[in-house]
Amino acid sequence: MNTEIISKKLMIATMTCFVLGSSIVSGGSTVLIQDSWVSVITGALLAIPMVLVYARIVKLYPKKDIYEVFLELFGKIGGRIFIVMFTWYAWHLGALVLRDFSEYIQSTVKQDTPQVIVMLSIIVVAVYLVRSGMRTIGRWSIIVLVVILLVVITTIILGVNNGRIENLYPLFNHKPLEFLSDAFLMFSFPYAETVLFLTVSNSLKKDESPYRVFIYGIAFGATILLFVSLRNIVLLGQEMVRSSLFPSFVAIRIIGLGKFLTKIEGIVMINFILLGIAKITITLLAATKGVASLFNIRNYKDFTIPIAILMVVLGMIVYDNIINLVDFLIIYPIYAIPFQIVIPLVVWIFAEIKFRKTKIKKKGVNAVLIKNSKVYYKVVSDLKI
């Protein structure tokens, strides 16, 4: 049984988990406070043209991952430069998400546990998933997604009594430029991060449409994020959303069903971590595949453990404290431009040129074949054979 080929549904579930990943903890960007739900939508709309480019690359090279495409389009040296860049991005993003979650766990429940232990515990699961193959990752994602959906719906229903709809007002109380910059922030974190799915695109079943996978993945992720963002604002109010680093956790803390069901944040927090593991797994998979492609090694799974530990090390040194984490998020959209926009666009243009050239060549060969067959039939009919 091939554990690497998965259906469209599993790929969409994995992408949705990836989009939600660390964003569900914060409920998307909180820069625009009561208007932050707007950037959840506009960010997704901004991301659609870009994910269509990603999908087109997959459509042009359905049996190859992006690393193989790099080598085919840009040769051994040029291709390897792109591989190094993309592997770095996957590795760095994985470390950022890992740090995000260890900070989240440490600042909410496990204050005395060293972060390295938290990170190692998370990465062990990610290593297991990577080694088990894409099908296991897909199944993990679908289960986690169902649980998350139940959690989001339950918390919204239970939070109805505690929320104030007035917290959403005044609507659209920011400048257009602020809306645009926040939409771009949401575009780069998390929507366009789906560029890493180009490293696992060859796992999609041959007949499935990559366009649908990318669009549905983004759409489902954005819809859940929208509800989470609205819930957080309605429950917490503008000041709490502004001052809290993890608004979703704080929002769930105040939810309860009388005295019967209280303090549900513990269960909910574990589910968020499961979602984070899905995102870390994809980044680890992308980084491992990148290293294997760099050295032209087929079995990438052998390197999962050392790369995972190096991801933990990077996660440990990437920031000094949680304030640096917030600071880096401000320049993250600019840092991510080469990986999310420039490289995919360059690959797409070169791939289209190559595809058209091959098409013209094929047409030429077909024309010659048809012409030859016509001449042959004419000769045969002339000879009256």
Place this chain on the structure above:
Amino acid sequence: MVLVIVIISYIFIIGFDYIPLIKSQNKKETIIYSTLLALSFVTLVLVVIGVKLPSPTKLIEYLLKSIIKT
């Protein structure tokens, strides 16, 4: 305590992951794996004992901010 956990983890990794790879006699993979494993061990131990390693994020921040200013 954390250092002990790290060392025990590496003993397990060597026993269950590294030695089977050596036995497979794939020279190229073994060399790359050994390098990565040694690098990961040294850096992880340094981090655990509290040595401050340079953060690449700070370099990225510095470079991007200087580009934005110019």
